[in-house]
Amino acid sequence: MTGPLGVVYLLHFSQPYQHARHYTGWTEDLLDRLSTHASGQGARLMTVIYQAGIGFTLARTCEGTRRTERAIKNQGGAVRYCPLCTLRPWDGCWGPPPADLVPRYYPNRAPEGPQHCILMPQLAGRR
């Protein structure tokens, strides 16, 4: 073993940010990590896309350690491994996709984001 077992995950952005379309990360608590990213935290790139009003989809996962994450990042070309970009994505270091994975979309929730320029009435009263 090389460190704790966790989950490597691939996030597919709802639109590209410059040359970036994906983020690959590793966590011991996937749901907690995704909610951190959905609020624009946890990684520099996730902060930047949050501020740009871009949402993301959890596109792929596999069990592994930080070493697995490193191997996946080293193989590069996330597009070829992303089921949202490619009809028949390669497995590579990801391994076969789990049967129960349904891609899940996380819309951008930045208060200043383009879809959120109208304040909810119950929030407007508090400012």
Ligand SMILES: [Zn+2]
């Ligand atoms: Zn993709």
